[in-house]
Amino acid sequence: MASEKNAVALTGFFSSLFHNLPRLLLTNVLFALPFAVIFGIFFLINSMFIYFLTIIPLFPFYAGVTQVTSHMVRGEENVDVFSNFIGGIKENLLRFLIHGVVMYAAVFISYYSIVLYLGLGSKNGMFYVPLVICILIAIFFLFMFFYVPPMTVTFDIKMKDIYKNSALMT
Secondary structure, X not given: OHHHHHHHHHHHHHHHHHHHHHHHHHHHHHHHHHHHHHHXXXXXXXXXXXXXXXXXXXXXXXXHHHHHHHHHHOOOOOOOHHHHHHHHHHHHHHHHHHHHHHHHHHXXXXXXXXXXXXHHHOOOHHHHHXXXXXXXXXXXXXXXXXXXXXXXXXXXXXXXXXXXXXXXXX
């Protein structure tokens, strides 16, 4: 009985995926265009510090991707990709800019902490302990930011609660 339910769920998943594949591809193209422009501009500056800054202006476009994807996952028929994408950006612009700043800080601090402790660890083995701690914290933030965008688009709750809930789910 349970295997029949799993088979039906799996069949429904693939049916929905193939049905919505053109819309998902269009959504990704809509995200890839600003990504290419913004990353191209920051690439010309040619600094690792600057590369990480692309997170901040790109995160509001991720709100559009999340909005369109959430409508498809809910099973809504005839999702208008472009209007939902633009609507997701407009509705969540400020919140996703703040998420971008927080994610930028987490990536920046994690990257340079890992590089620092890796360099110091080659001279003194005791620095491998904080290196492992930094890697674990970076992994924690990575998984935490998987939950932040869907909760921001789906629920109307405070930013503090979004971060608390995503940390608890991580």
